[in-house]
Amino acid sequence: MMNKRILIIELNQKNFNVLEELFAKEGYKSHAVIDAESFNNLTLKSEDLSLIIVNAHVEYATVQEIVKRAQINTTLHVPVIYIDSAKEHDSKRLIEGFKAGINDYIKKPFNSQEIIARVKYHSEEFSRLYEYKIRVDKLGNLATIDQLSKTTSKMQMQAVLKHQINYCKRYTTKATVMYLRLLSIDKFIGTFGLPSGEKVISKFAKELKASIRDADMISRWGGADFVILLPNTAVKSAEAISKKLKAKLSNMTIMNGANPELAFGVSELQNDDDPQEVIARAQYALSEAKKQTYGKIAIA
Numbered sequence: 001m002m003n004k005r006i007l008i009i010e011l012n013q014k015n016f017n018v019l020e021e022l023f024a025k026e027g028y029k030s031h032a033v034i035d036a037e038s039f040n041n042l043t044l045k046s047e048d049l050s051l052i053i054v055n056a057h058v059e060y061a062t063v064q065e066i067v068k069r070a071q072i073n074t075t076l077h078v079p080v081i082y083i084d085s086a087k088e089h090d091s092k093r094l095i096e097g098f099k100a101g102i103n104d105y106i107k108k109p110f111n112s113q114e115i116i117a118r119v120k121y122h123s124e125e126f127s128r129l130y131e132y133k134i135r136v137d138k139l140g141n142l143a144t145i146d147q148l149s150k151t152t153s154k155m156q157m158q159a160v161l162k163h164q165i166n167y168c169k170r171y172t173t174k175a176t177v178m179y180l181r182l183l184s185i186d187k188f189i190g191t192f193g194l195p196s197g198e199k200v201i202s203k204f205a206k207e208l209k210a211s212i213r214d215a216d217m218i219s220r221w222g223g224a225d226f227v228i229l230l231p232n233t234a235v236k237s238a239e240a241i242s243k244k245l246k247a248k249l250s251n252m253t254i255m256n257g258a259n260p261e262l263a264f265g266v267s268e269l270q271n272d273d274d275p276q277e278v279i280a281r282a283q284y285a286l287s288e289a290k291k292q293t294y295g296k297i298a299i300a
Helices: 012-026 036-040 063-070 091-100 110-145 154-171 185-190 195-209 235-249 276-291
Strands: 005-009 029-033 053-055 071-075 080-085 104-108 175-182 218-221 226-230 262-268 296-297
Touching: 005 012, 012 029, 012 110, 029 036, 029 110, 029 185, 053 110, 063 071, 063 080, 063 091, 080 091, 080 110, 104 110, 110 154, 154 175, 154 218, 154 226, 154 276, 175 195, 175 235, 175 276, 185 195, 195 218, 195 235, 226 235, 235 262, 235 296, 262 276, 276 296
Parallel strands: 005 029, 005 053, 053 080, 080 104, 262 296
Antiparallel strands: 175 226, 175 262, 218 226
């Protein structure tokens, strides 16, 4: 829904009142700035506005400062309309305004219907752009973040793995992948249902993220499977880390009082790997770990 709030930067209260009354008839709320103090103490955020209207002859704020106030990000700002005077028209000031980023201007005395039409056009166009930005940001988030576990998405992790393989090859360093499965989840879901199972996975992922090193990266690979990338870590060190993780995570009481059963597959990145190959090795190691009565950690 469009935010119908206009910031009016004027020379005096009288001028503001005229515009406020006019815009109120169309459902817009107006906020006044009439001097340097009110401009400098402005607390409204650009995201709270649909439009900024500026008297072109305001001296207490430069057009650059006003446009900066309008900025939401590097590609989007709240539209700015200059109100100029036919008697005191200053083309140099107007050109400076357009260079700084204002969107439109109108001369006094203005026709009420004309200024309302311009206000509606710019505010509605901005609303569409802002909603589009929000949708794009959400899609970007969906592409990089797994929504259930709030870990790195599978697609993003594949790209990171490809980069890590190239990095290890170039700088002759080690990195290891850990493939972890929450084995007891299927039985839990069969008893308590999928929504309860998803809550368990979410809680488990949160604890898992809190338990790894800052340099490590975690991704939910699907279901209750997680991939952890450990940069600058040889396979033996990764095995020791997996034992510590298993000991800690196995003591969680997130399954209606029961402790989770876990298995780990560990595999070191090779120079001729691609992401699919290293994941396949780690999955094979996981399958071997699942056969173990105790430990349930294997290397491939």
